[in-house]
Amino acid sequence: MMKTTAFILYSHLFIFALMLTALWVANLLWSGEDIPFVQIIIAAGLYFGYSYMISNLILRFWGGARKQRVISVICYLILFITVIPIVQILIHDVLPLVGIIFFDDSLPENMPKFYFRIVSGYLIANLLAMIVAIGNRYFTVKKEKKKLDQDLRIYRDRVVGFQYTSHFLTSIFLTKFGEMLLNDVPKDKTTKRDIVQFLAYLLEVERPGDRKSWAEEMDQLHCFIRLLSRHYGEKAILYTETLHDRLYPAIPAGILFFPLENCLKHAHISTDQPIEFRLDGNHDEIVLTCQNYWSPKDERLEPETGFEMLRYKLGQMDTETAIAIKRTENTFLVRLRLKLQPDEKAKL
Known part of the structure; x- marks a missing residue:
């Protein structure tokens, strides 16, 4: 369990660095205006946070008992339902309190475009989470298979020389x-x-x-x-x-x-x-x-x-x-x- 947690954490630290780099490069090459680096860090952090939570829910669903699977589905639905209001509150109400502004007050808000960016970002977070979960599953199954093969050889070797007394x-x-x-x-x-x-x-x-x-x-x-x-x-x-x-x-x-x-x-x-x-x-x-x-x-x-x-x-x-x-x-x-x-x- 601890190795699984470490794998997920290190994978998402890599994802954070990857998204930070990708957003920074996109800002330099294609953005019409310079976006403050702190905003890029926050955006990469959102990818990191949602992907981390979703990947944990996926693994708990795959490897858990029925009750744990139901809880995982419920938690995922809560994440899905609340992603738009949470990001909206964060950008419009929380971050402006510390001087971080993602929008221009002088222009009318384009809410459909705003919602599209949130949903598309959430879908990318899901994709990243699935990649991490599948990678973890692959290495875990491979390790379990290797351990089972070793145990099988050990017990068969012991049984071959076993005295059948009954x-x-x-x-x-x-x-x-x-x-x-x-x-x-x-x-x-x-x-x-x-x-x-x-x-x-x-x-x-x-x-x-x-x-x-x-x-x-x-x-x-x-x-x-x-x-x-x-x-x-x-x-x-x-x-x-x-x-x-x-x-x-x-x-x-x-x-x-x-x-x-x-x-x-x-x-x-x-x-x-x-x-x-x-x-x-x-x-x-x-x-x-x-x-x-x-x-x-x-x-x-x-x-x-x-x-x-x-x-x-x-x-x-x-x-x-x-x-x-x-x-x-x-x-x-x-x-x-x-x-x-x-x-x-x-x-x-």
Whole structure:
């Protein structure tokens, strides 16, 4: 944020110097009468001020949340509506008090021409602001891309030499989904950021006794869902979420998406045979349900294979837990229940 502010400030100092020079040269070459240098400074200052404010509003609109965008639009509309009266008051009422006169009292005022100059100057300020904002955006995105590429290389190098100690991690990295995490370099920044986030998280997920906040675990779950949807297709992962109470206790890392592990290695995953993944929560319990079309590589494989890590994680919780596993002829269902104690939320 500080670098963005510095970039905008230095850019507009350059704009101030540029407009000052341009106006001074125009005065020397084309003006019928000599314009005092102080007036040129004030005009360049107006370009500087309006361009600076508009460029900040543009960047806040581009990078802000919905509320910030609405505020930015409102502020811009206020600037647009008030530019003529503010400049008019400045030139006719304020500056004459200190002896700076932009007009000749002996001649009748040409108000349409006066308003045209204000509007045209405001449009130039908008153009300058847009150039600064686009330049800042370009260098920021370029820097973020470079940082993401560096992080991606670092985490992939760490993961390549990582000991896969659980069925869950093996399921991830020995599938085509894992190949996507380790080899694919997506062009879009969002997916690349998700891969970096998820790889970093996997390096910590088996740490014993490590608990994460509910908000952090939900963020990791959403990241995982986005990556699965990108790899298998949007309609291949049918995720629904119903939480009646947003305050839930800290939980061991990975619990929310451990039921997906058998889906990755032993399931048909496609838009025709999607994974149905549902998270429900109320004041008393959290219920996670995962159902998929079953396609094990070895028919002798027992349906509970691979849940050792999940059971270990659940054993770290001071609350009642239950796992229900059901396998039919072609579907596999896992339902995980976490009972919440009455005083559980008081620990938050």
